[in-house]
Amino acid sequence: xLRRLHSAPGLVxxxxxxxMAITGSVLxxxxxxxxxxxxxxxxxxxxxxxxxxxxxxxxxxxxxxxxASGAVTAYYDGGKGVAAALIDPATGAVLGDYSPSxxxxxxxxLHRSLFLGMxxxxxxxxxxxxxxxxxxxxxxLLVRRLGGWQNIFVTAKGTTSQRLHVELARxxxxxxxxxxxTGGYMSLTSFGVIASTSSVGQFPVSVDGGTPAPISSLNxxxxxxxxxxxxxxxxxxxxxxxxxxxxxxxxxxxxxxATGALLNFTPNSVGQSIYxxxxxxxxxxxxxxxxxxxxxxALCVPVLAGTGTFIWWLRRRNQIKVANNAGARHADTVxxxxxxxxxxxxxxxxxxxxLVDQAHQVHTGAMNDLAVDYPAARHLLVLAATYGxxxxxxxxxxxxxRQHDALxxxxxxxxx
Amino acid sequence: MKKLITVLMLATALGTPTLAxxxxxxxxxxxxxxxxxxxxxxxxxxKPDGTFDSTVWVAGGQSRYQRDLRSWFRAASSxxxxxxGITGASIGGGRTMQVDVNIAxxxxxxxxxxxxxxxxQDGGLVRDDAVLKLTQANSGTVVAGxxxxxxxxxxx
Numbered sequence: 001x002l003r004r005l006h007s008a009p010g011l012v013x014x015x016x017x018x019x020m021a022i023t024g025s026v027l028x029x030x031x032x033x034x035x036x037x038x039x040x041x042x043x044x045x046x047x048x049x050x051x052x053x054x055x056x057x058x059x060x061x062x063x064x065x066x067x068a069s070g071a072v073t074a075y076y077d078g079g080k081g082v083a084a085a086l087i088d089p090a091t092g093a094v095l096g097d098y099s100p101s102x103x104x105x106x107x108x109x110l111h112r113s114l115f116l117g118m119x120x121x122x123x124x125x126x127x128x129x130x131x132x133x134x135x136x137x138x139x140x141l142l143v144r145r146l147g148g149w150q151n152i153f154v155t156a157k158g159t160t161s162q163r164l165h166v167e168l169a170r171x172x173x174x175x176x177x178x179x180x181x182t183g184g185y186m187s188l189t190s191f192g193v194i195a196s197t198s199s200v201g202q203f204p205v206s207v208d209g210g211t212p213a214p215i216s217s218l219n220x221x222x223x224x225x226x227x228x229x230x231x232x233x234x235x236x237x238x239x240x241x242x243x244x245x246x247x248x249x250x251x252x253x254x255x256x257x258a259t260g261a262l263l264n265f266t267p268n269s270v271g272q273s274i275y276x277x278x279x280x281x282x283x284x285x286x287x288x289x290x291x292x293x294x295x296x297x298a299l300c301v302p303v304l305a306g307t308g309t310f311i312w313w314l315r316r317r318n319q320i321k322v323a324n325n326a327g328a329r330h331a332d333t334v335x336x337x338x339x340x341x342x343x344x345x346x347x348x349x350x351x352x353x354x355l356v357d358q359a360h361q362v363h364t365g366a367m368n369d370l371a372v373d374y375p376a377a378r379h380l381l382v383l384a385a386t387y388g389x390x391x392x393x394x395x396x397x398x399x400x401x402r403q404h405d406a407l408x409x410x411x412x413x414x415x416x
Numbered sequence: 417m418k419k420l421i422t423v424l425m426l427a428t429a430l431g432t433p434t435l436a437x438x439x440x441x442x443x444x445x446x447x448x449x450x451x452x453x454x455x456x457x458x459x460x461x462x463k464p465d466g467t468f469d470s471t472v473w474v475a476g477g478q479s480r481y482q483r484d485l486r487s488w489f490r491a492a493s494s495x496x497x498x499x500x501g502i503t504g505a506s507i508g509g510g511r512t513m514q515v516d517v518n519i520a521x522x523x524x525x526x527x528x529x530x531x532x533x534x535x536x537q538d539g540g541l542v543r544d545d546a547v548l549k550l551t552q553a554n555s556g557t558v559v560a561g562x563x564x565x566x567x568x569x570x571x572x
Contacts, residue, residue: 062541075540081563082540100538102451109453117454117505190478203490233486236543245486 002144006137007312013130014305020127021301023111024179028295030104031288034069039088039095047229047246048221053092055215055234058085063233066226068286073098089226125187131180131301138169161314165307168300175297182282189275202264203254209240210258218260224248320345322364324356328371331363338367338384348383441572443473443517445532445546447507448566454506455564456481456535458488461519461550464527468492472517472530474499476506484535487543509564517570524572525551534564 050072055061060077064087067073072087074094084098113120145166146154156166188194212235215221221232221244228248235242235257243263244255253265268276284291320342328334333355337348348364355362363374367382374380443459456476461469468491476482483489492499507513528550535541542563548554548570558569 065538082542100452105452105538115508117508192477203493205494233541236487242490 002137002140006134006141007308009130009133009137010305010308011312013127013134014309016123016127017131017134018302018305020111020124020131020183021179021298023107025295025298026107027104027111028284028291028298030101031069031284031286031291034067034071035288038069038071039090045089045092045226046222047224047226047232048216048218050087050089050092050226050229051221051232051234052214052216054087054094057092057094060237061234063231064229065231066229068280069288072226121187121190125184125191128180128183128187131176132184135173135177135180139173142166142169159311159314161307161310165304165311168303168307172297172300172304175294176301178281179294179298182278185275185278186282194271204243204256204263207241207243207263208256208258208261212240212257213260218244218255218257220244220246220253220255220260220262222260223262315342318342320349322349322352324362325352326361326363328363328365328374330376331361331374332376333360333362333379333381334374334377335362335364335381335383336367336370337364338382340385344383344385351381351383441517441519441570442514444512444514444567444569444571445475445507445565446512446567447509448561448564450509450536450539450564452509452539453537454508454511456485456506457513457545457565458482458485458492458533459517460488460492460531460533461523462529462531468495469523469528470495471497471499471502472519473515474503475513477503481506481535481537484541485533486541488531488533519550519570519572521572523550530568530570532561532565532568534561536564540564 051061051064054064054074058074058076062075062077062082065073065075066089070089072089073084074087075082075084077083086095086098087093088095109115112124114123116123143149143152146152146156152170156163156170158166185194224246228250230247230249231245232247233245235244240258242257244257246253246255246262251265251267254263255261256263280286281290282294284294322345335348335352335355337344339345339348352362352364361376363377365371367384445457445459447455454476457474458471459473459475460471463469468488471488471492474482474485502517504513504515530548530550531544532546533541533543534545540563542561542565545563546559546561546565546568548557548559548568550570552572554570555572556569558567560567
């Protein structure tokens with residue numbers, strides 16, 4: 001059952017999960033590159049001073065964005081539509097033109113929607129779910145294979161593909177669980193299953209409407225250090241009833257451009273704080289080294305998908321067919337086989353043929369396919385073997401009690 | 417009696433159009449070929465005096481991004497009009513959106529204007545990206561946008 005829970009989603013969703021993992025690991029490079037390229041502020045500037053400096057350098061500033069990497073970007077009227085400039089966080093001076101990396105824009109869209117709109121987002125969410133199922137079932141399979149949690153770090157035995165699968169999974173599992181759980185949460189949010197994560201303060205109904213004061217003099221902006229700023233949206237030029245929209249690490253509000261008063265500030269809800277933390281863990285934006293680790297873990301996924309499929313295919317190909325298998329209701333001899341790697345089936349096959357040669361009606365079946373009744377059976381043979389670290393086959397042990405009781409029902413009538 | 421029914425039917429037939437919404441009002445927006453994630457759009461009507469009247473369509477379903485469509489969001493959030501049935505998916509660069517919308521016949525040739533605001537993540541927030549006077553003569557007329565909207569047209 002557990003094995004099927006692992007192999008079915010692996011086979012069905014292996015390709016898409018591997019695809020998401022590859023695109024995700026490409027994206028994990030972004031915060032790493034930002035970390036090593038962004039100039040961080042040496043002097044603590046407040047938002048009023050920064051906004052003032054930016055608006056003296058650029059005309060028609062629309063908004064200033066402070067990214068998790070520390071980069072400050074200003075969007076302004078570039079004549080032909082919106083232009084963006086990279087800002088020195090220490091002085092507010094323009095460092096140069098800014099345009100988002102086309103590669104990362106492309107991969108971001110590929111990763112979250114495959115350029116297929118909401119259908120793509122659904123596929124992306126489902127692949128997160130598939131990865132959760134694969135990671136959890138895989139972990140449980142691994143624990144069984146190694147003979148319990150206490151052996152979780154013991155070297156795995158098996159064929160090359162099996163060992164590769166197990167060793168990589170063991171390294172990557174925590175990263176993959178973090179990526180898939182946070183990704184799943186983000187997907188549920190974008191589909192509105194988890195309620196709106198953002199507290200949107202109502203636009204202030206009444207503003208002063210007087211002559212706009214110099215930006216550097218606005219109290220509410222002076223009170224915010226750059227470190228706390230997320231985004232500052234400027235009022236539309238010439239619209240005295242408009243306001244500054246201020247988003248900080250702790251919430252969102254508006255600033256009157258005439259009086260500098262903070263209006264309708266709404267602190268972040270618990271839901272939004274959770275979302276932001278999960279977003280940081282998933283993207284590595286603001287936690288670049290963690291993102292890099294997730295990216296490395298994600299690189300294991302294509303190999304896991306490949307080796308996993310190969311192991312599944314080998315198991316299927318090596319499945320042993322038993323010739324002259326009698327029906328369960330007619331067999332005088334029943335052989336039940338518990339096998340993990342198919343080897344016990346080889347013994348069962350030989351035994352079966354030998355009994356058939358002795359003119360017995362023999363039925364051989366998997367232990368898990370135990371029938372309710374074997375009315376003609378006089379002999380019941382159970383073949384099992386050790387597995388992994390030298391323990392019995394996990395399924396047989398897990399269901400041991402149940403099967404023991406069940407087998408007793410058949411064994412008793414066979415006694416004279 | 418028969419006469420009365422005929423009169424009633426005639427009255428109904430003549431009377432209805434003043435109350436009815438325009439039949440088959442089609443809104444069509446062709447996005448420009450910009451490079452970036454899908455855009456959020458707000459399509460809304462302004463009264464002859466330039467103040468907000470009503471929302472016609474919103475492309476993009478999440479409220480935390482809808483608020484980037486600021487001049488629309490500001491007016492709409494104080495108007496308390498619900499946008500449940502008139503919200504669709506955000507639209508990517510180069511894509512075309514066509515939806516059936518409700519615009520009352522009485523607003524046509526009455527000085528109303530149709531506005532489109534647009535916003536793109538890590539990009540611009542464009543107020544009045546495209547504007548169209550709501551006149552019968554403008555039915556089917558294609559106007560160009562100045563930001564993320566390439567072309568806008570409405571057919572009554």
